Amino acid sequence: MSEDMFSQVKSSTNIQINKQRLLYVQDITTLLFGLGSGILQLESLQGFAMFFIGFCFINLLYIGILCKFQPVKYYVNPLQEIFMDNFVRELTGYVMSWTFSYAIVG
Amino acid sequence: MSILSKVLFGVGIIQLLHAGFSSYEFHQLLKSSTNINESSNEQKLYQLPNDIKLEVFISLAILTVSIFLSFNKLKYYPINNKNDEIITEGEYLSNIQMSKASNVDNLVGSDPTGYITYLPNMVDIQAKRKEVAEYLKTI
Known part of the structure; x- marks a missing residue:
């Protein structure tokens, strides 16, 4: 194995720790954004638009503040891991809290 | 937090x-x-x-x-901490490059492969016994 290949070895423990931190931020913020959109009584596309804007905004903040604009140092494939891997999970959590607060308030 | x-x-x-x-x-x-x-x-x-x-x-x-x-910069307490010093690299997340990740272990004094290297079969028992005997003499 050449020296260059050794330099590409990744620490699986640190990869898992970073993923857990990202997941915590995304989980809690999407649930709160869902509550907010339910209180605002957003419907159909407006609600989903709020999710997309909020999700992208939070991810960009995460990259800026916690990753210090260098996500490559902390994630193997930053675009996929930050924006795509948890997308469906966060969308379902968002819809759950959105409909919950929508039904209570409305 | x-x-x-x-x-x-x-x-x-x-x-x-x-x-x-x-x-x-x-x-x-x-x-x-x-x-x-x-x-x-x-x-x-x-x-x-x-x-x-x-x-x-x-x-x-x-x-x-x-x-x-709620995220604080990562801090590490060295194992042999005599001066109550806290090590920090000023980062919120852990670097995934193995060469950088092992820096923290070295600074802290942790052996990530300790669960193997300290197995009874891997330890030089004779040397350890001698070390303990010398230690007991100093008490």
Whole structure:
């Protein structure tokens, strides 16, 4: 194995720790954004638009503040891991809290 | 989680609940005072007041700030900590490059392969016995 290949070895423990931190931020913020959109009584596309804007905004903040604009140092494939891997999970959590607060308030 | 983060989180949650309650009251009032058969133009007049909308957005902003403030820079306590020193690399996340990740282990004095290298079969028992005997003599 050449020296260059050794330099590409990744620490699986640190990869898992970073993923857990990202997941915590995304989980809690999407649930709160869902509550907010339910209180605002957003419907159909407006609600989903709020999710997309909020999700992208939070991810960009995460990259800026916690990753210090260098996500490559902390994630193997930053675009996929930050924006795509948890997308469906966060969308379902968002819809759950959105409909919950929508039904209570409305 | 720092105290500032906890305070901001509390303020944000209370503000969000207050906005929710205001929105609930508004919709209850709307239900009791409007006719279902009203035209859509008239119904548009009864949108959620701007102050409630603003309250929701501000509370979401405060909550987001509090969540990001809850992250502290990673700190490590060395195993042989004689001077009560705390090691920090000034980062919020752990570097995934193995060459960088092992830096922390070296600084802290931790052996990541210790669960193998300290197995009884891997340890030089004779040397350890000699070491213990010398230690006991010094007491």
